[in-house]
Amino acid sequence: MKGFISALQFITILPFGRPGTFAPSAMLRFFPLAGLLLGGLLAVFDCLAGLIWQRQIVSVLDMVFLVWITGAFHADGLGDTADGLYGNRSREKALEIMKDSRIGAMALVTVFCTLTVKWSAIAGLDSHRSLFLLIIPAYARGGMLFGFRFLPYGRPGGGTGHALFAEKIKWAEFSGLLIPLFLSLFCGWRGLLLNLVFVCIVAALLCFYQKRMGCITGDMLGAMTEITEAALFLAVAAGGRI
Numbered sequence: 001m002k003g004f005i006s007a008l009q010f011i012t013i014l015p016f017g018r019p020g021t022f023a024p025s026a027m028l029r030f031f032p033l034a035g036l037l038l039g040g041l042l043a044v045f046d047c048l049a050g051l052i053w054q055r056q057i058v059s060v061l062d063m064v065f066l067v068w069i070t071g072a073f074h075a076d077g078l079g080d081t082a083d084g085l086y087g088n089r090s091r092e093k094a095l096e097i098m099k100d101s102r103i104g105a106m107a108l109v110t111v112f113c114t115l116t117v118k119w120s121a122i123a124g125l126d127s128h129r130s131l132f133l134l135i136i137p138a139y140a141r142g143g144m145l146f147g148f149r150f151l152p153y154g155r156p157g158g159g160t161g162h163a164l165f166a167e168k169i170k171w172a173e174f175s176g177l178l179i180p181l182f183l184s185l186f187c188g189w190r191g192l193l194l195n196l197v198f199v200c201i202v203a204a205l206l207c208f209y210q211k212r213m214g215c216i217t218g219d220m221l222g223a224m225t226e227i228t229e230a231a232l233f234l235a236v237a238a239g240g241r242i
Helices: 002-011 024-050 055-071 072-087 092-099 105-121 128-150 173-189 191-211 218-241
Strands: none
Touching: 002 024, 024 055, 024 128, 024 173, 055 105, 072 092, 072 105, 072 218, 105 218, 128 173, 128 191, 128 218, 173 191, 191 218
């Protein structure tokens, strides 16, 4: 239970447990479950907001809700990663830029575009809307586990994610992804599309990070979460046109 509370405190602003609970070796396996809780709250919020506003407005509020409940944690990582990896900078320079608290034009553009894609995709959800709102945040947070597994940490001297890389993550710690995988089976062929896109987008991001940096950081994990989430919503929204 301590690992689950630690995961919630790390990637959300939800007031669970005593402040300061941090169990890096125990929290990773609970990232998909923390994402599932986020998705459950999002689905409930979507249903309640739908009683008042039209779908376009509700979809904007859904996107804002996700940013708010995570404290813009992943969005901040996305912006820092965009600033650092843009251009042909060296690895050391990119890491230095990502550590800078200031944001550049590339960060603003990337965050704006990603959130716009996410909003538009959520607005396009029709069939199995609540179920997709439930499971996609779980997939997006679970996707980070592959970053921990396959890439070394880029800041051995310290950083937000340093403690999480102390031990190599075991395959058993991926078991939390089985829950959204099982739930996706109730989404018909679009559930299969969801899983296919998840595998492809995670693999593509890991390959890009490996080629560009040869490592991963907390900011890059946050970017991975935001991009995966937007891509999955976009994929299942496109299903209605196929």
